Amino acid sequence: MSVKFITAGSEDAGQRVDNFLMRHYRNVPKTLIYRIIRKGEVRVNKGRVKQTTRIQEGDLIRIPPIRTPEKMEVKIPAGQLERIEQAILYEDADLMVINKPSGVAVHGGSGVQFGLIEVMRELRPLAKRMELVHRLDRETSGCILLAKKASILKALHEQIREDKMVKEYLALLSAHWPKGKQKIDLPLLKNTLQSGERMVVVDQSGKPSVSFFKVEQSFKEVDLVNVRLKTGRTHQIRVHAQSQGCxxxxxxKYGDKSINKSFAKLGMKRLALHAQFLTFTHPGKEGDDAVIKIEAPLHHDFEGIIQYLSSADNE
Known part of the structure; x- marks a missing residue:
């Protein structure tokens, strides 16, 4: 093992240092990647960097000696491969959108042998540069975007930074949403508890976070809402909803255990949050064909609980 130097190419430009390292060292734990950045062992053009520092073409990246663990062969069950294959909503040579089922992690790690990205790399072995464009919580279902080329990934990340990618979610709240309340502008701070569990709280020292809530359907005791994100923080919708008592x-993590238990008996045994719509500009297309809007159909449990609530209201 020795110090390694990599010169960033045109396809690396605009990528964060942490994501750059994770792409080059896929078998190395993320905690190690963040540790060597934090300790200043990773340098760009001889200077210390933060994990959020973006690389430019021609940058010289110094990487300290890293012991790469032997790659363990993980056998992904055929049923899981087929399940994700059937969940593809859109695909071309540049990118794809998948209707991620709830309970599927977006990547392996932290006790998860494999996630969505590992499944897709096995399903599409020729797409050597396939990467997640954004993430969803493991419990959240719906639209997730993957890029097959580094240039496409870079262009899509730029759309996210410039607030040109629109993400709309459907959420079932455990109480009625405050009347007339739409914009939630509350900073969010990530905390790690002694147990290692990650929690997010509203805190003035946190990162700016903005969500827009709109009631789609009101039932006797709960509301179904559309949520549009302006920022994409960890657990943003979940904590913003909780902040309003809903x-x-x-x-x-942030919900009411008794309400969760009652809905589980009705068949809704997971987080009622679904990434329903995703709108973006396809970097490889021009004109009217470039604007892509994808809708992810609700999975049977979410659709079923809405039907149940609707019929109960009509009785």
Missing amino acids: PIVGDD
Whole structure:
């Protein structure tokens, strides 16, 4: 093992240092990647960097000696491969959108042998540069975007930074949303508890976070809402909903245990949050064909609980 130097190419330009390292060292734990950045062992053009520092073409990246663990062969069950294959909503030579089922992590790690990205790399072995464009919580279902080329990934990340990618979610809240309240502008701070569990709280020292809530359907005791994100912080919708006294049904971190239990008996045994719509400009297309809007159909449990609530209201 020795110090390694990599010169960033045109396809690396605009990528964060942490993501750059994770792409080059896929078998190395993320905690190690963040540790060597934090300790100043990773340098760009001889200077210390933060994990959020973006690389430019021609940058010289110094990487300290890293012991790469032997790659363990993980056998992904055929049923899981087929399940994700059937969940593809859109695909071309540049990118794809998948209707991620709830309970599927976006990547392996932290006790998860494999996630969505590992499944897709096995399903599409020729797409050597396939990467997640954004992330969803493991419990959240719906639209997730993957890029097959580094240039496409870079262009899509730029759309996210410039607020040109629109993400709309459907959430079932465990109480009625405050009348007339639409914009939630509350900073969010990530905390790690002694147990290692990650929690997010509203805190003035946190990162700016903005969500827009709109009631789609009101039932006797709960509301179904559309949520549009302006920022994409960890657990943003979940914590913003909780801040208004309306945690999402099935939320085991920020929700109401008794309400979650009652909905589980009705068949909704998971977080009632679904990434329903995703709108973006396809970097490889021009004109009217470039604007892509994808809708992810609700999975049977979410659709079923809405039907149940609707019929109960009509009785």
